[in-house]
Amino acid sequence: MLLTIARRIGIFAATLVAASIITFLMLSILPGNAARVALGIDATEAQVAAQEQLMGLDRPLYIQFFDWFGHLVIGDFGTSTVSGQEIGPQIGDALAITGVLVISSVILALLFAIPMGILSAVRQNKADGVIISGISQIGISIPGFLFGILLVALFAVKLKWLPAGGWDDPGVDFVGFLEHLILPAIALGSVQGAVLSRYVRSSVLEVMREDFLRTARAKGLTPNRALMRHGLRNAAIPVMTVLGLQIASLLIGAVVIERVFAIPGLGSLLLDKVALRDLPSIQGIVMVLVALVLLLNLLIDIAYTIVDPRLRSAS
Amino acid sequence: MTTTTPAPAPAISRLRRNATPSGKRRNGNLIVGLVLIGLIVFAAVLSAFWTPFDPEGVFPQELLLPPGGEHLLGTDNFGRDVLSSILRGAQISLIVGVVAVGIAAVLGVPFGIVAGMNPGRLDQFMMRGNDILLAFPALLLAIIFGAVFGANTTTAMIALGIGSAPSFASIARSGTQQVMSREYVQASKASGKNGWFVGVKHVLPNISGILIVQASVSFGIAVLAEAALSYLGLGTTPPTPSWGRMLQDAQGYLYVQPLLVVWPGIAIAIAVLGFNLLGDGLRDRLDPRMQVKR
Numbered sequence: 128m129l130l131t132i133a134r135r136i137g138i139f140a141a142t143l144v145a146a147s148i149i150t151f152l153m154l155s156i157l158p159g160n161a162a163r164v165a166l167g168i169d170a171t172e173a174q175v176a177a178q179e180q181l182m183g184l185d186r187p188l189y190i191q192f193f194d195w196f197g198h199l200v201i202g203d204f205g206t207s208t209v210s211g212q213e214i215g216p217q218i219g220d221a222l223a224i225t226g227v228l229v230i231s232s233v234i235l236a237l238l239f240a241i242p243m244g245i246l247s248a249v250r251q252n253k254a255d256g257v258i259i260s261g262i263s264q265i266g267i268s269i270p271g272f273l274f275g276i277l278l279v280a281l282f283a284v285k286l287k288w289l290p291a292g293g294w295d296d297p298g299v300d301f302v303g304f305l306e307h308l309i310l311p312a313i314a315l316g317s318v319q320g321a322v323l324s325r326y327v328r329s330s331v332l333e334v335m336r337e338d339f340l341r342t343a344r345a346k347g348l349t350p351n352r353a354l355m356r357h358g359l360r361n362a363a364i365p366v367m368t369v370l371g372l373q374i375a376s377l378l379i380g381a382v383v384i385e386r387v388f389a390i391p392g393l394g395s396l397l398l399d400k401v402a403l404r405d406l407p408s409i410q411g412i413v414m415v416l417v418a419l420v421l422l423l424n425l426l427i428d429i430a431y432t433i434v435d436p437r438l439r440s441a442s
Numbered sequence: 443m444t445t446t447t448p449a450p451a452p453a454i455s456r457l458r459r460n461a462t463p464s465g466k467r468r469n470g471n472l473i474v475g476l477v478l479i480g481l482i483v484f485a486a487v488l489s490a491f492w493t494p495f496d497p498e499g500v501f502p503q504e505l506l507l508p509p510g511g512e513h514l515l516g517t518d519n520f521g522r523d524v525l526s527s528i529l530r531g532a533q534i535s536l537i538v539g540v541v542a543v544g545i546a547a548v549l550g551v552p553f554g555i556v557a558g559m560n561p562g563r564l565d566q567f568m569m570r571g572n573d574i575l576l577a578f579p580a581l582l583l584a585i586i587f588g589a590v591f592g593a594n595t596t597t598a599m600i601a602l603g604i605g606s607a608p609s610f611a612s613i614a615r616s617g618t619q620q621v622m623s624r625e626y627v628q629a630s631k632a633s634g635k636n637g638w639f640v641g642v643k644h645v646l647p648n649i650s651g652i653l654i655v656q657a658s659v660s661f662g663i664a665v666l667a668e669a670a671l672s673y674l675g676l677g678t679t680p681p682t683p684s685w686g687r688m689l690q691d692a693q694g695y696l697y698v699q700p701l702l703v704v705w706p707g708i709a710i711a712i713a714v715l716g717f718n719l720l721g722d723g724l725r726d727r728l729d730p731r732m733q734v735k736r
Contacts, residue, residue, distance in 0.1 A: 268715035
């Protein structure tokens with residue numbers, strides 16, 4: 128098993144390096160010279176050439192890459208060509224906010240999906256079960272950013288219960304922090320909650336047909352107790368997989384949600400830098416996002432290997 | 443990392459069958475999906491010939507009118523007719539969907555078939571490449587492309603197409619692997635037919651079902667992504683009407699005319715729901731994996 132995990136980590140590292148090469152090339156070769164951007168459109172060719180030399184852009188591309196990647200590995204993201212600020216700390220601050228948002232939305236999605244999924248499975252042929260399935264189908268169809276705007280329209284504009292956007296530091300104003308967190312977390316988690324509830328439902332239904340559950344019933348447990356004691360643990364495995372796969376898409380979904388609610392997270396930072404054409408910053412943020420996606424996939428794979436013995440020797 | 447195709451879908455359909463043994467609801471999904479998509483297509487075609495007003499026409503004396511009267515759904519902050527913009531907006535959604543799915547299929551399907559037909563080193567090498575691309579979600583790729591090439595509909599379509607190609611490749615590969623183990627393929631190979639012949643004549647037709655399902659799902663994702671990108675200002679550029687752009691404009695006038703976010707919102711939800719249902723319905727009909735336990 129350790130060998131399999133070591134192999135997975137090796138593949139992860141190789142993929143990460145390849146992804147960093149792609150990121151670097153996409154944002155370096157293509158039009159939109161960083162030196163020209165830094166100087167503005169009025170700069171003369173001579174000024175641009177001097178700036179390129181200053182920024183090291185006149186070196187061969189592969190040397191530029193190793194320089195960038197070498198610093199990246201030790202956590203140095205370089206400085207912004209537009210503002211001249213250190214990029215690393217900016218990314219760190221923004222990532223903390225995005226992390227809080229994503230984790231809160233996962234918790235909310237689970238709080239919705241688990242009871243709803245179980246209920247609609249247990250009552251699959253009854254009206255309420257069908258209604259819950261219908262709600263989840265509609266929930267999947269309303270994109271998070273749209274749901275976010277609708278939430279703002281209702282709770283901020285109409286009812287004036289919650290702020291329409293912005294962010295509070297939990298250390299400074301915890302109540303304000305929660306007030307700013309709740310709507311975006313719901314918006315970001317809504318689609319995931321709906322998708323998850325469908326998987327919970329199918330997983331519970333699958334388990335309900337298993338022999339061990341019939342044995343538990345035969346032992347004298349009521350259907351509900353049998354499901355609680357023996358069924359749910361088994362139903363949880365496929366749901367965990369989907370959840371893991373979804374965290375990556377939540378991370379990208381957060382980019383849009385942060386814009387809806389004007390939250391200063393990684394997504395807002397990325398879009399701001401895109402507007403400024405601040406290429407070194409964009410490279411750094413993209414690398415962080417891609418690394419997180421790959422890391423989450425790696426963790427799912429490893430968790431799988433540990434949970435499911437059949438996968439230990441495979442590939 | 444293993445190349446995981448979005449596998450869980452089968453389980454859902456299987457138990458939906460469970461819920462209605464007659465299978466009526468399966469057809470229901472397909473029909474409702476087709477009706478909703480039909481609505482969008484109708485709006486797109488109709489708006490090519492006729493809209494109540496010019497969707498790009500600005501009427502400064504008729505700003506932010508409520509629904510009703512001459513402007514059925516009201517007007518926006520430039521005095522543009524909302525209904526006309528919604529109808530015309532269907533065009534850009536469908537175009538982006540068609541082009542993005544086309545690019546994804548053209549890139550991903552041959553890639554997946556070649557990988558699936560050549561087990562061993564080539565397959566492993568190609569799938570590692572696929573994994574690397576999978577690390578760039580389509581929306582992130584579109585934002586990068588927007589930063590590099592400038593944000594517009596063309597950039598968005600190409601980025602979404604490239605971003606969706608890996609999932610086509612994964613699906614085509616796993617389908618191909620199944621087909622390759624069949625006897626008729628073995629027979630064809632034994633009779634001296636070359637790889638091209640087998641791939642085009644045997645593999646492609648036999649995986650077309652799962653590819654159509656994937657196309658439907660990807661179409662919905664592309665429509666959604668276009669709306670999101672236009673909302674962020676990285677997709678369709680004004681004055682071309684786009685639902686995402688309309689949402690962005692409307693958000694600024696939430697306190698004045700909140701209904702403005704509702705109309706494009708409904709349009710987006712109809713399109714996404716339509717393609718989701720169509721994908722589910724087609725999966726039950728076309729995906730051979732779904733027919734085993736019928």
